[in-house]
Amino acid sequence: MFFLKKHFMASTAVALLSATSVIQQVQAMDSVHLRTHSISQPYIDQDLQNRWFDFGGDSIVNTNKHIRLTQDEPSQFGWLWSRLPLSAPNYQIEFEFSVGGKGTGLYGDGFAVWLTKERGEVGPVFGNRDKFEGLGIFFDTYANSRQSHSFPYVMAMLGDGKTSYDNDHDGLGNRIGSCESDFRGRNIPTKGRLTYDSDERTVNLKLQVKEWDQWDDCFTLYDIKLPSAYLGFTAHTGEVHDSHDIISVSSTYTIKTDAEKNAKRNNYDNNNYKNNTPPPSKKSGFSWLFKLITASGIFAGIVVVAYKTSKKKNDMKRF
Structure with missing residues (x-):
């Protein structure tokens, strides 16, 4: 016994x-790593290229540290773009970046994260083309006009391919989500975590800028349907300048259960959720x-x- x-x-x-x-x-099956939209050290292979990303302009690859989109010099622009569009219905993109330079009073101009139908077209919007189609998120460090908020500043714009970015007013007329964030010159790794859910039609951005593993909500966008889009990072400098570095990008595809896929969506009007007010919980x-x-x-x-x-x-x- x-x-x-x-x-x-x-x-x-x-x-x-x-x-x-x-x-x-x-x-573990809830998410799948998207190698096609992720990049980390040493960034390039033996042919001095990357299989999944292109970079150009004034960008410089330091295989031990970062991809520097712009140096701390005037009149520079640089870019990093995925070679393939991101077509997964639900995904999360976590990116580590660094912005800083010698300037203590005036510095700029900033960098942008893109999910757009176009790629690699140089222009006036943080180094990318104007009248883009898709989502642009701008990490702006220089005020072109008097604003009610402080800088650095993070804001989102949904482009329709026809509307220009309101550069003279720092995108005020285009803004659909935003937050103040002191991401420049930090002593900890600064990161962003962008989550898109096509079933819920939401986009959420969280930032780590204060302490390690402390994520703060920047904004949540509702009733958003993103196209199959290229993932890009661009930056530019003018008379004022900074170094803008991308250190790593990690993308994952989120797999939903049948119950979650078939869950009834909330039919709400985006106008009822201004100022980033979330809809009723559906967990x-x-x-x-x-x-x-x-x-x-x-x-x-x-x-x-x-x-x-x-x-x-x-x-x-x-x-």
Whole structure:
């Protein structure tokens, strides 16, 4: 009897580990790394190129540190663009960047993150073309006109391919989401985390600029449908200048369960959610419950098999 209990406890422990492993494997399937839209050191291969990204203009690749879009010099522009469009319906892009220079009073102009139908077209909007189609997020460090907010400043614009960026007023007429953020010259790694959910039609930007692993909401956009878009980073300087560096980009494709895909969407008007006010919460625990039931069923099956095996061995031992 002692042998049966001991063997049963050992089998139970193995079953628990197996069930835990099942849950971890299911959770691991919730997202897939997108190598085609990720880049990190050393950035280039033996042919001095990158398989998935192009860079140009005044950009300089330091294989040990960063991709410097502009140096701390006047009249520069640089860019980094994915070679393939990002067509996943739900994704998250985490990027580490650094902005700084010798200037203590006047500096600029800033850099931008792009998800647009076009790529690699130099222009006046933080080094990219005007009248773009898609999403532009501007990390602006220089005020062209008097504003009610302080700088540095982060703002989003949804381009329709026809509307120009309101450069004279720092994009005030184009702004659909924004926040003040002191991201320049920080002593910790500064990062952005951009999340797009096509089912919920939302775009969220979080920033890490104060402390390590402290993410602050910058803005959430509602009723947004992004096109299959190229991922880009551009920067420019004028009479005022800064270094604008991209250190790493990591993109993941978020896989949703059938329950989440078929969940009823909220039919709301974007005008009712001005000033970044979120819509009613729609979180559901069904996905986790499904995983728990699945793991529990596997666990129960393993325990039964272990018990029968132990009983059979014990009966044979008696004879």
